[in-house]
Amino acid sequence: MKPRLHIRDLAVLAIIAIPLVYLYFVYASLPEKVATHFNINGQPDAIGDKSSLWVGIAILSGVNILMFLLLRFLPAIDPKKTAKYSAGVFNQIAVAVVLLLVCINIFIINAAQTGQFRFIKSLPVIMGVFFIFMGNLLHSIKPNYFAGIRTPWTLESEETWRKTHQLGGKIWVAGGFVIVITGLAVPGPYNTYVMMGLLFTMAIIPVVYSYVYYKSIQKKQNI
Numbered sequence: 308m309k310p311r312l313h314i315r316d317l318a319v320l321a322i323i324a325i326p327l328v329y330l331y332f333v334y335a336s337l338p339e340k341v342a343t344h345f346n347i348n349g350q351p352d353a354i355g356d357k358s359s360l361w362v363g364i365a366i367l368s369g370v371n372i373l374m375f376l377l378l379r380f381l382p383a384i385d386p387k388k389t390a391k392y393s394a395g396v397f398n399q400i401a402v403a404v405v406l407l408l409v410c411i412n413i414f415i416i417n418a419a420q421t422g423q424f425r426f427i428k429s430l431p432v433i434m435g436v437f438f439i440f441m442g443n444l445l446h447s448i449k450p451n452y453f454a455g456i457r458t459p460w461t462l463e464s465e466e467t468w469r470k471t472h473q474l475g476g477k478i479w480v481a482g483g484f485v486i487v488i489t490g491l492a493v494p495g496p497y498n499t500y501v502m503m504g505l506l507f508t509m510a511i512i513p514v515v516y517s518y519v520y521y522k523s524i525q526k527k528q529n530i
Contacts, residue, residue, distance in 0.1 A: 319405055323371045326364050326412035333420060341419040360419055364412055371408040375401045381453055392449040399444055407437050431490030431502045435483045442479030446472050456513045460521035467521045475513035482509040
């Protein structure tokens, strides 16, 4: 069966267009020069023409569309035909990624309007919620070559894949809650550093675990 877009897919694509519509309506009210980059305190440290906003928002929206379509039609383009076993999970992940990138686009436009990144505490909260959601889905992803914790050891062993994703899911959920809490409690200039440290930890632990678990299986098999 050939892949095709459904009404719900068109609704998601419409959501991706929201930042572009938002920018269209506020563009005339923007100053000719707007903030294009912000420091850790949420203060602007780079200025550019407001027309550059169209380029940045269009690029991020294009990336959003490509990510959505890739995840949406992953089972159809997978030569190994393994992604089809997680098609429903990939659809949920696709929508979550779309919403995250749409929020980031809206934050960028609002920052250009106000001259200050006022969402410096909101962004970690949104990221935390995103990883809580993703963590709850992680254990449901079946072995494939496109999405999930793809290390040489998880791809080599289905049991290692399963155990790694079970652990990774728990870590991402717990890490997501910590990111939300610290995003609300830690002062703005520091919560970004805390979030980046947590994200690194959440990424590296499953990778190391996949290696250790795979080696333990090999050791048992050689006894």
